[in-house]
Amino acid sequence: MKHTTRIVAVSGGLQRPSKAATLAEHLLELIAHEMPCEKHLIEMSLIAPQLAGAVLRSQLPCTAERALVEVEQADVVVVVTPVYRGAYSGLFKHFFDFIDQDALIDKPVLLAATGGSERHALVIDHQLRPLFSFFQTRTMPLGVYATDKDFAEGRLRNGALLERARLAVERAMPLVTLARHALPRLTIEAHVA
Template sequence: MTKPSKPLVVGLSGNITTPSKTRALVATTLNLVADRLDIETDLFEINDFGPSLGPARRLDDLAPEARAKVARLLSADALVIATPIYKASYPGLFKHLIDLLDPTALTGRPVLLAATGGGEKHALAVEHQLRPLLAFFEAQSLGTAVHASDKDFTDGALTGPATLDRLARAVTQFDAFFPAHLRLARAAAE
């Protein structure tokens, strides 16, 4: 797979339903990053990896289209990883995809962690579930993680002011991982 001419930030939504609040959160995040940095973005949902994901025991077991998506994910310069939280944890199929990755595949990669849940009860799952998972891979999880609950969405769009503010702060933490010349004029003026 050829490397894009611009740095690539890939979003992964751990949800299996479409449309989903998790996808909306990832899409909003990618838009904020693209408004700030001169980059390319891509977004995948778990369903994009197709029916070969469930029975796969290793990456080679995935269908060629799914392997291509994993390759794109792994070629990213930075990641946005978000998942819905069910009963205090991420879905099994999301974890299964992550389990297929080589333990060194994300070493040093900046990752913005995010999650969605029905209420605030699940907010700490980002810290207690996602952050340790990405630490295993030695990824560079950004200091600010984001949790969005049902009250943060209106007609499927992320609208909660406090969550949008937190997300905007988190996105600025990507700056440390990209050269200054990639900052767009509006971001450079901050």
């Protein structure tokens, strides 16, 4: 049976509509244009209230648990977070604190962020890469950072940003393809061991 590649995007935006969700949806579409896949978007704004009071994963309601399982079972993860005071939000981090530390090993992860100005652009390399390095993921070589001026009427409008997003996905595809071909082998090895 052929495995359908599952791409899950996590948007760390805490409001709706969200620039982070808009960017996440755009990146999902670019990936879907390159390969057949099943795509899902998890919006932090919808599950943040459920995360806030939980200390243990067992305390989470089923909607939040389902979101965590979607990320853990994804073949490829796209992460987009707004920048708050130079980093991702506490609730965004809290969500990933509940992810099993071994669930994302070797999974391709495309990193992206949104912020009010260019001064936060290094959040991808200084905040997101170390977080996903802890999970032993394969972060894509090129991240995507968008500022408020890159959006108009709820859509991405800056040609340079659109080109960077396209290039980020193009450069990610060899690793995504490699991960797709490794999936059946990893599944078999997991059952044998």
